Amino acid sequence: MSPRPGRLRRVLALVLVSLPAASVNSMGSFATPDPAPLPLAQASPGKPIDVTHRRPEQELMRVLDAMQRGQFGTAQSTLDQLLRDYPNYRLAHLIQGDLLKARGRPLKTMGDVSEVSPEVLNDLRLEAQVRLKRYTEDAPVDKVPGNILQLSSAQRYLLAVDVSRSRLYVYQNDNGTPRRVDDFYITIGKNGYDKRIEGDQRTPLGVYFVLSQLPKASLPDLYGAAAFPLSYPNEWDRLQKRTGHGIWLHGSPSDTYSRPPLSSNGCVALTNQDLMALSKYLQIGVTPVIISRDFDWVNAEQTQQDRDSLLQSLEHWRQDWESRDTRRYLEHYSANFRSGSQDLTAWSAQKTTVNASKKWIKIGLSNVSLFRYPDNPDMVVATFEQDYRSDNLSSKGGKRQYWQREGSGWKIIYEDVS
Template structure:
């Protein structure tokens, strides 16, 4: 009776917690066959590990018919994380299975369908990560060149609701860890204010808003961000060039009354559990750390990654060399016909002006330092190159932090935007 009372208490607790869950996109996680538990089963053995490893282990045990182990793991997980909604759902399922078999997660729960689908989607996303972890013998294609000042890069796979941390190992990205993450309610590809989508592109962490500060400035609304927030530089230069609107895209935690949110549940930010957000924060350098958000990570073997790394660096140096040598024809060939200058000039007008300027130079020197190059992926991939530019000539000396956006034009990468780097 004591055991049944415990399960009934967990079921009631689950129902209350589930009703607080935010809506996301529909998906499901089913058991391989209808699963059923039995009252006479012996106590199982709890799995150890992170909360994610434990929740996936419990799901795997249910599918394998190891109900005692699943119950023991869920109990241990709820002792560790009492506000974990997905764990409450599995607890309720295991209790219900004593009466009827279930063919999917949440099959016996009497709760709004969208709340159940949120939790099923979380189960699916977390299970996929455990089934197919990041290939440690390969490198992520978006991280082409890391500046010596960038100790780490945050890489977000929006399609997989996953955030990766890579360290800068003498210019080569080295895997550190990865976490489950929440993105916008309506997915990725932010375009306008309020569209509840997470932007895709290269951004930088611009500041830190501790929870105590947020309590003072935001009042009760601060509770949405848990341990605090780390704002990012959306909209970046390319977003503005395309007329994208919106603001307040942050890395942040979740309310203290829940362990994690659904995979698609934010208003466009990237949200993590509070413990994991604090773990990520240890790798953030304000004003320096890039956050590269892509729809899906392309993984490359070592040789393929080095080839792309060299291609990107050589392409950038070809632009620098043509400019330094006052080779106007080849210099202008580095730019797309779709290029628009920082002050809004079309390519044709800007090209006439640049040719006139170059004709008035007797000599020029162009040095680039602190270079980073990241790729955005997707249907129209871009390179985002950022560097310290030291330009000198017979009649001008100039230093600036500069950024170039490149897109493929047939077989060549061409510059589509050029100007001062707004962040990073």
């Protein structure tokens, strides 16, 4: 029997009573849509995606549901099997203690034990809270983050990390339409999110890409089964003088099944089982990872106006570059534009000199992706493959631009190779 959201909401109320207000508020506000089952995901035509990694969390929800119904025998047998399979599941051990006490008297709080420190108890209660909310107040399955304006044809999947929900959502590129196919509980930085300086133990907010894979054999035990470095600091982070490095997707130490929601040094951490399940979605150098404090959930069609506007601006930029009309070309750039160490004045001088030396220019753009930047709805990251040809030079490569809304149009505020 699947746990019913109504009963789990009553369990959630018990957890919330147990938590200090600061712990609850640190995770941000939560939406309250009706829960809905995930559609059957497809890794490739005719091949369903394996989501058995969800079983431990689902079994824990069944335990809590059975406890709420007073079916302690069912709860105990389910929990016993869960702990046999995952003996280092600390939250399950906490609930085991509650289950034993619940047989004799009603529970007034989750984790009604004196031999565990208040800090550890609050960590486990917070984990219970965010895991429960996945089943009582899930993000809408039929909607997408408003940040996704366009996936490139090369990007098979996108990861959307909602730090307020402690959840990572996987979206499949279904012929250009993002469709949610999986999700995972995650851990973020000890001090929350919005990383700014080296060592602040916060998780950054932004648009990043998976850069590489580090195998278990090359890692300390802290990082678990593997690690996937992300592109923090990105171009925008460096422009904003944000420091630090080494932000990864990684697993958990061997002595624990999962970690509390706020316990990493800034990375996004998963259980080892979840990380291995997530790894099948990752394309090195290609998969985008959007990390946001929360998401504006919209119908995919609602992003069309901004997508069309950006694509039109990008096409006009391409045409004006081909025209060798430097004045028209430079009108696409913001007064605050930067490219590496160049400002708009230096960029303009360089482009004027280069264009004057050309007899003709042809520009081809392909694999265009467009993502609205978290916490900055008026900025969009465009990444594409550029095929540049002229009478004396030809080159191909990746390019990334940051477009900012200025007035009624869009201007490029940053540009560089990707």
